[in-house]
Amino acid sequence: MRPKRAFDTAAAQAGVGSDKAYGAVSVPIYTTAIYRYDAFGRNRGYDYSRGENPTRHAAEKAVAELEGGAHATTFSSGMAAVSAVMTLFRAGDHILCSDDLYGGSYRLFEQILKRYGLRFDYVDMGDPAQVRRKIGKRTRALFIETPTNPMMKIADLRGAAAIAREKGILSIVDNTFMSPALQRPLSLGIDVVVHSATKFLGGHNDLVGGAVVVSDPSLAEKMLFAQKAVGAVLSPWDAWLLLRGLKTLHLRVGRAQENAAALARFLSGHPFVRKTFYPGLPEHPRAATHASQADGPGSIISFELSRERAVPAFLSALKTVLLAESLGGVESLVTHPATMTHADIPPEEQAAVGLTPALVRLSVGVERMDDLEKDLAQALRKAKSSR
Numbered sequence: 001m002r003p004k005r006a007f008d009t010a011a012a013q014a015g016v017g018s019d020k021a022y023g024a025v026s027v028p029i030y031t032t033a034i035y036r037y038d039a040f041g042r043n044r045g046y047d048y049s050r051g052e053n054p055t056r057h058a059a060e061k062a063v064a065e066l067e068g069g070a071h072a073t074t075f076s077s078g079m080a081a082v083s084a085v086m087t088l089f090r091a092g093d094h095i096l097c098s099d100d101l102y103g104g105s106y107r108l109f110e111q112i113l114k115r116y117g118l119r120f121d122y123v124d125m126g127d128p129a130q131v132r133r134k135i136g137k138r139t140r141a142l143f144i145e146t147p148t149n150p151m152m153k154i155a156d157l158r159g160a161a162a163i164a165r166e167k168g169i170l171s172i173v174d175n176t177f178m179s180p181a182l183q184r185p186l187s188l189g190i191d192v193v194v195h196s197a198t199k200f201l202g203g204h205n206d207l208v209g210g211a212v213v214v215s216d217p218s219l220a221e222k223m224l225f226a227q228k229a230v231g232a233v234l235s236p237w238d239a240w241l242l243l244r245g246l247k248t249l250h251l252r253v254g255r256a257q258e259n260a261a262a263l264a265r266f267l268s269g270h271p272f273v274r275k276t277f278y279p280g281l282p283e284h285p286r287a288a289t290h291a292s293q294a295d296g297p298g299s300i301i302s303f304e305l306s307r308e309r310a311v312p313a314f315l316s317a318l319k320t321v322l323l324a325e326s327l328g329g330v331e332s333l334v335t336h337p338a339t340m341t342h343a344d345i346p347p348e349e350q351a352a353v354g355l356t357p358a359l360v361r362l363s364v365g366v367e368r369m370d371d372l373e374k375d376l377a378q379a380l381r382k383a384k385s386s387r
């Protein structure tokens with residue numbers, strides 16, 4: 001066991017110490033599918049890279065340490081990680097999810113897993129009475145996002161963990177939006193953390209990956225089994241990129257958050273912005289709950305333009321902020337959830353959670369704040385005068 005060390009130290013030294021052969025500080029990329037046996041029945045713990053790969057193992061160790069979990073398994077995408085978690089359930093099981101869920105998770109649940117007999121319901125996870133009411137005899141898990149994507153709704157993680165424990169069901173948190181630099185759900189009593197490593201963990205928009213982190217050994221075993229049995233594993237190249245990204249996680253998240261806090265103030269005071277959704281603004285209805293369970297509001301801001309028809313002009317006018325899906329990288333990105341990330345969620349359900357076509361989502365990067373503010377200001381000006 002490594003001595004317990006501070007988050008920043010664990011991040012900066014992600015992977016250090018895993019090369020036993022030469023002491024390489026940067027973990028070697030083991031691009032091998034197979035491993036030779038030393039003798040019949042005797043190998044070195046590795047036989048086939050779908051099951052075991054040293055580069056991937058180093059990345060998994062690092063992710064587990066940062067999330068404060070005992071074990072991490074990594075996958076070829078965030079959706080593969082969510083799918084692996086869903087192998088814990090069987091036909092007839094009911095899973096209660098946050099409403100305003102990530103569009104890809106909603107698509108997996110509604111368009112694929114429902115056909116296998118799993119049942120899903122969606123509630124406001126910030127409302128414990130509603131959560132209790134929706135838990136039935138066949139409910140097996142809570143699947144939580146906080147803040148939600150893109151409405152930035154907040155769940156009470158300690159409360160949800162307590163309800164799950166009381167009912168004898170699993171609590172699962174998709175922690176992609178916060179990253180462990182800001183929120184560590186396992187320390188609040190949550191059983192399973194899922195990540196799209198494509199976002200903050202990787203941080204450079206150069207890899208697609210996912211991770212599941214747990215503390216319970218039997219859950220760890222089941223996730224390892226799912227990784228090997230389903231086979232959607234993180235490649236050694238991507239594992240190396242992930243390790244490299246993790247080294248600056250705390251710095252990137254901190255700087256992006258500083259930028260975001262300033263931009264949220266700018267946007268919420270702008271006359272052509274109707275509403276700004278950011279848990280760091282005092283007017284956010286659950287800012288206090290968020291502050292009680294996370295170390296900061298993060299760097300994702302959603303906001304509504306005053307006029308829906310001005311959205312295309314606004315998005316096309318941005319120059320520094322890139323119009324692209326995804327979030328959590330060093331570059332600032334903007335998306336239009338209604339037609340991009342959340343297009344597979346029916347319009348009625350989008351409307352039910354408050355997701356309107358006037359909404360845009362900003363993932364703030366680590367550029368100079370002034371450049372970002374100037375860019376948003378000029379695009380808002382153009383949008384306002386558009387018709």
Ligand SMILES: *Cc1c(COP(=O)(O)O)cnc(C)c1O
Binds near residue numbers: 177196197198208
């Ligand atoms: C992107 C994302 C996912 C899916 O991850 P991929 O790596 O794109 O498969 C899941 N949950 C959230 C919250 C995300 O933002």
